[in-house]
Amino acid sequence: MKNDRNDDQQVSAAYSDLASERAPKHLDDSVMRMAKAHVEHLPYSRWTAWSRPLAWAATVSLCLAITLEVTQVTSLLNSATETAPAEVTTPAAESDMDQLLYLPDSMADSIDSEKISPARSAAKQVANEPAPAPVLEAKEDYLQKREERPAAAAYKSAGYATSAAITADMPDSECSATARSDPESWLECIAALEAGGDEQAALRQREMLIDTFPDFNLP
């Protein structure tokens, strides 16, 4: 065993002395060129390393941009609605618009109106237009919806006029227009009709009262 180990060492040493060749330079260059070319054509490499952070950054930027845009549009509309009832645009409202559009007054005044950006012009136009009266609009909507209700349609098909038509064509013998202008007086008129024995007219007037003043609590 010991002799074997000595033989191994002797042969190893002799071989170490013998084997001193080195890889030629042209082979080194060739292999390194191959390695470099492979790295440059890797499907991974730097793009892969940066793709995920870039995707996150793009997503966050997009979300921020959308949020800012929505906030600006909402505040613009709110300010336009608030300033709308005053039919004439006040200097204060115009100043608000300038602030919203990030333009100071001095700068806004110095800019020719034709050179103002389309977005700013549109926003100013919205601010200058008088907004419709909210109460009147709501009442018109209510009346239109009431005409379109299935119950109203059935009522009309059964030979009865709708409340609007009834109130327009109603004879003053039942309840006068003055009495119908106020639910309290209208109710007194209905009570008078009931007392006079005209049950049909009283019932009709009651229904019209409910339709016209749905929020009024009947006794």
Place this chain on the structure above:
Amino acid sequence: MVSAVRTFQQVHQPLSRQATVAYAAVMDHQPEDSALMLRYKDGDLAAFETLYRRHNDALYRYLLRLCRHRENADDIFQEVWGKIIKAADRYRPTAKFTTYMYRIAHNCFIDYLRRNKRHTHLGDFDPDCQPNPGDLPEMAAERSLARERLHAALLDLPDEQRDVFLLHEEAGLTLDEISSVTGSNRETSKSRLRYAINKLRIAIDEPAETS
């Protein structure tokens, strides 16, 4: 002559190997081959260069003595590194990198033998040994003669025995790793190595009889 060779071994061999290991341990931490390969897989060319410089000469000597032709050794050398580079994307450190590399080299050599059925047994290269400037003329002549005999004996070894001996000496592989590279069992590898060493020792010790 034998005593001169042994004196040379005692002076040079242990000093050089121990010194290398000691300096490597003290100076810096060397990254492992598999770690370098994984870094190259991620696109680090410098890691590959370190890996290449670490193994290029040993692999070249292995192939040179296995093929016994410089041009063929050059071709196979490039082929081996080309395969390592191409397979870098799929590399997984399941075994020692040297085992992985020499398995590729062994397989490339087998392919080379199949392609070249007229494989000659005569070597066409001479060892690049330069005489040691410190040697006396007589010692230098003896060393040169010993090298020539060892070189001739090495080229005369059967391919399998030479392969196992070179894997043991150049790559520093263990018997199990040699078995893994060559695809033979451990006892076969051990037997081939023993035969190879015996033949080489005889060639060194008894030059007159073998020549």
